[in-house]
Amino acid sequence: MSAKKSVRTICGVTAIIAGLGISTVAAGADLMKPGGYPERTVSIIVPYGPGGGSDQVARAWATAMQKITGVGFSVENKPGGGGLAAMPDFMGRPKDGYTILEQTDGIITAEAAKQIDFTLGKDLIPICVTQATFSQVYIRPDENRYTDWASFVAYAKKNPGQVNLANIGVEGSMEVVQWGAIEDAAGIKVKQISFDKPAERYASLIGGHTDALFEQPGDVRKYLEGGQMKAILNVLSSSPDAFKDVPSLNDANIGDVPVLQRVRLFWVHKDVPKERQEYLVKACDAAFKTDDYQKFNQSKYMHLARSYYGGQDATDLVRGLVDAYVALYKKIGFTK
Amino acid sequence: MDDFILGFTTLFFDPTGLAVFFGGLIGGLMFGAIPGLSAVTLATVLLPFSVYFAPSHAIMLLAVIYVSGIYGGAITAILFNIPGSAENAPTAFDGYPMTQKGESGRAIGAAVTCSALGGIGSCVLMMAATEPLANWAIRAFGPPEIFALIFLGLSIAATVGAETVWKGWLSVLFGLLLGTIGTDPAGGLARFDFGINYLMAGIHFVPLILGFFAVSEVFIQGHQIARGLRVPPALGIDFPSLAEFWRLKFAVVRSMLIGFFSGILPGIGAVLAAFLSYGEAVRWSKHPERFGKGEIEGVVASETANNAATGAAMIPLLALGLPGGALTAVMVGAFQIHGMEPGPLVLITSKDLVWVVFVAMFFANVGIFLLGYIETKTVVHLLRVPFSLLAPAILLIASIGAYALRGLVVDVWVMFLAGIVGYLMRRSGYSMAAVVLGVILGQLGESAFIKSMQLLDYNPLNFFTRPVSTILLVLGAASLAYSIRRATRSISGKDAVKPHVP
Numbered sequence: 001m002s003a004k005k006s007v008r009t010i011c012g013v014t015a016i017i018a019g020l021g022i023s024t025v026a027a028g029a030d031l032m033k034p035g036g037y038p039e040r041t042v043s044i045i046v047p048y049g050p051g052g053g054s055d056q057v058a059r060a061w062a063t064a065m066q067k068i069t070g071v072g073f074s075v076e077n078k079p080g081g082g083g084l085a086a087m088p089d090f091m092g093r094p095k096d097g098y099t100i101l102e103q104t105d106g107i108i109t110a111e112a113a114k115q116i117d118f119t120l121g122k123d124l125i126p127i128c129v130t131q132a133t134f135s136q137v138y139i140r141p142d143e144n145r146y147t148d149w150a151s152f153v154a155y156a157k158k159n160p161g162q163v164n165l166a167n168i169g170v171e172g173s174m175e176v177v178q179w180g181a182i183e184d185a186a187g188i189k190v191k192q193i194s195f196d197k198p199a200e201r202y203a204s205l206i207g208g209h210t211d212a213l214f215e216q217p218g219d220v221r222k223y224l225e226g227g228q229m230k231a232i233l234n235v236l237s238s239s240p241d242a243f244k245d246v247p248s249l250n251d252a253n254i255g256d257v258p259v260l261q262r263v264r265l266f267w268v269h270k271d272v273p274k275e276r277q278e279y280l281v282k283a284c285d286a287a288f289k290t291d292d293y294q295k296f297n298q299s300k301y302m303h304l305a306r307s308y309y310g311g312q313d314a315t316d317l318v319r320g321l322v323d324a325y326v327a328l329y330k331k332i333g334f335t336k
Numbered sequence: 337m338d339d340f341i342l343g344f345t346t347l348f349f350d351p352t353g354l355a356v357f358f359g360g361l362i363g364g365l366m367f368g369a370i371p372g373l374s375a376v377t378l379a380t381v382l383l384p385f386s387v388y389f390a391p392s393h394a395i396m397l398l399a400v401i402y403v404s405g406i407y408g409g410a411i412t413a414i415l416f417n418i419p420g421s422a423e424n425a426p427t428a429f430d431g432y433p434m435t436q437k438g439e440s441g442r443a444i445g446a447a448v449t450c451s452a453l454g455g456i457g458s459c460v461l462m463m464a465a466t467e468p469l470a471n472w473a474i475r476a477f478g479p480p481e482i483f484a485l486i487f488l489g490l491s492i493a494a495t496v497g498a499e500t501v502w503k504g505w506l507s508v509l510f511g512l513l514l515g516t517i518g519t520d521p522a523g524g525l526a527r528f529d530f531g532i533n534y535l536m537a538g539i540h541f542v543p544l545i546l547g548f549f550a551v552s553e554v555f556i557q558g559h560q561i562a563r564g565l566r567v568p569p570a571l572g573i574d575f576p577s578l579a580e581f582w583r584l585k586f587a588v589v590r591s592m593l594i595g596f597f598s599g600i601l602p603g604i605g606a607v608l609a610a611f612l613s614y615g616e617a618v619r620w621s622k623h624p625e626r627f628g629k630g631e632i633e634g635v636v637a638s639e640t641a642n643n644a645a646t647g648a649a650m651i652p653l654l655a656l657g658l659p660g661g662a663l664t665a666v667m668v669g670a671f672q673i674h675g676m677e678p679g680p681l682v683l684i685t686s687k688d689l690v691w692v693v694f695v696a697m698f699f700a701n702v703g704i705f706l707l708g709y710i711e712t713k714t715v716v717h718l719l720r721v722p723f724s725l726l727a728p729a730i731l732l733i734a735s736i737g738a739y740a741l742r743g744l745v746v747d748v749w750v751m752f753l754a755g756i757v758g759y760l761m762r763r764s765g766y767s768m769a770a771v772v773l774g775v776i777l778g779q780l781g782e783s784a785f786i787k788s789m790q791l792l793d794y795n796p797l798n799f800f801t802r803p804v805s806t807i808l809l810v811l812g813a814a815s816l817a818y819s820i821r822r823a824t825r826s827i828s829g830k831d832a833v834k835p836h837v838p
Binding site for chain 2: 043051059072076078081091093161164192195196199203204206209222292296
């Protein structure tokens with residue numbers, strides 16, 4: 001399978017499930033608490049530091065879930081190891097539904113790369129995906145060494161290994177694979193610096209310690225609007241209206257680069273009683289539809305594409321993405 | 337000044353605003369004092385309700401909780417060796433020995449006054465120059481500078497509370513070793529986990545400090561009672577005198593600055609502020625050997641710095657939209673609930689709100705002083721409770737704190753294990769303060785070191801291509817050399833320090 005086909009697989013899985021998913025969203029009206037669950041505060045473990053995209057999603061979701069369930073949802077940040085340091089902590093917690101894990105596609109790529117010894121959808125059950133988005137590359141607006149993607153590439157070619165990119169993630173993660181593909185296609189080589197705490201990552205670009213940043217637009221919207229960052233590349237085949245002045249991969253003549261989505265979703269352990277899992281899926285459906293969460297989603301540019309998958313749809317999306325990454329890894333030689 | 341007056345009138349001429357202010361002040365104080373719970377817990381619980389508040393009240397409530405919560409943990413740290421939160425741990429290093437010496441009133445008085453002073457000082461700086469300070473801090477400090485700062489902090493850690501400098505270093509190294517257990521901060525590789533999930537996640541800091549401080553203390557006191565050696569601490573309700581504060585003026589200013597600049601840097605915050613400030617107090621003191629044994633300057637350093645960090649942490653949040661810690665991230669949530677995003681625009685578009693928050697934080701620090709003064713005269717009387725009743729209460733509160741953290745019984749066992757290890761180590765002249773410094777600074781330092789190495793092409797010499805990191809590293813190396821010189825002299829018997837623990 002070519003890289004392009006892998007991408008098509010990733011996009012295809014998304015599209016098929018998009019057709020199936022609406023009914024699930026519309027269902028979820030019956031919110032009877034099974035055996036009184038939940039009756040106390042539920043913890044959400046976020047595998048990254050405060051202030052980043054995952055943290056923002058978890059906090060907005062926590063507020064919406066609190067409204068639906070009537071109990072508190074508190075966020076615990078556990079950054080480290082590109083999102084994997086939180087896993088042992090989560091796996092060690094009581095399996096009673098009072099601890100929910102947020103993970104990104106980072107856990108999906110970890111399974112595809114055989115970095116974890118459990119199976120997604122079997123050992124770790126997705127409750128819902130509440131965000132699916134694309135990435136961009138950012139620079140400082142007052143940067144004078146380069147001002148757009150073309151001049152950034154030219155500068156990086158002239159100064160190989162001298163340009164830094166603030167990024168996140170372990171080998172094989174979406175960020176590293178995506179940036180690696182962009183680098184190869186553009187014929188440049190930059191140093192990637194891994195920051196697990198988003199505030200540090202953003203400060204590193206704004207403060208001039210790094211030269212560019214790989215991130216998702218919803219996560220850094222306020223910096224874009226505040227004039228602290230500027231997008232120079234949409235990691236998409238064609239630019240969406242909201243970013244039509246920024247070149248897409250095709251505009252930058254690197255259209256062969258696979259487009260990898262950032263997904264953010266919530267999970268429980270398989271041993272959490274089934275009725276509690278089902279309750280959480282229904283509660284998530286209802287939470288996603290609250291005005292506040294919808295407003296949040298729009299502010300993160302999530303209305304540009306489908307960003308919700310609940311219950312079985314979420315599991316299907318996850319399995320589809322694992323298969324697509326396995327194929328992509330073979331193609332790029334990351335795994336055999 | 338006009339902005340300050342505007343904020344003042346908006347806050348204090350509005351009964352709802354006043355109710356929110358005092359609710360936050362007292363709530364933060366209580367949640368800060370209970371181990372396992374913190375100001376963040378209270379803020380998270382209250383966040384969804386903040387939708388019913390006016391935006392300025394919602395943000396102000398969280399800011400006030402932040403200020404009083406950071407101070408709240410000092411009381412239990414001083415009276416019972418139970419730091420309510422991690423940022424109060426260095427307060428216990430000297431605060432509790434002061435209680436043992438019958439100086440609890442002096443210790444609490446110093447904590448109260450210095451928390452208020454640190455907080456007020458940082459509020460003034462925050463009001464004066466939020467935007468330029470935020471921009472300066474994130475430009476001047478990247479990962480290499482943060483690593484160098486932590487190295488400087490570590491270089492002094494060995495001198496805190498141990499019988500000899502060698503034992504101090506062993507304590508620090510033990511702390512560094514404990515800090516490496518778990519998943520590494522860059523590649524996600526498990527270390528020293530022995531296939532156990534719990535260890536793979538890293539040992540949590542809270543059960544560790546509860547064990548090292550509170551539980552080991554109960555064992556030590558019990559041991560003394562069994563041998564008939566225990567003398568109950570005298571009750572001290574005397575506030576430190578003005579002359580004493582005047583003597584400590586440089587320590588207060590230094591700690592305020594350290595706390596302030598630690599607070600500004602995203603990802604650093606009040607915990608490191610307290611630890612670094614404590615380390616500097618030891619370094620600058622003419623009597624470093626007194627630290628860890630009831631030196632008032634230790635309490636001053638820790639409490640001034642952790643409260644100074646609160647005002648400072650608002651600076652990157654408001655000026656750049658960067659939340660450096662958990663509580664400021666909750667504040668971002670409160671902004672978003674009300675349809676706003678903290679960042680440069682807030683300073684322009686919502687100036688009224690920002691000034692209400694500034695004024696509320698300023699007066700929350702004044703409030704700490706008033707409430708704290710009352711506490712000094714009242715809470716201290718808890719020490720009259722016989723130790724045979726106090727000990728089970730301490731163990732119970734510590735156990736609840738360790739369990740409440742994440743609902744894991746194993747955290748309670750780890751706490752007791754840390755208590756036993758702490759008891760044995762303290763009996764042998766090792767320093768728990770140095771161990772804890774090693775754990776905290778080690779974890780933050782490793783993360784900064786890895787990022788620095790990536791930035792600096794994996795060549796450690798490149799640390800010296802950056803002026804700020806060069807200065808900090810050279811100071812750290814000099815301090816290390818001095819410490820080794822002292823250690824070798826103490827072996828030859830010239831500079832031996834007497835043990836302070838049984």
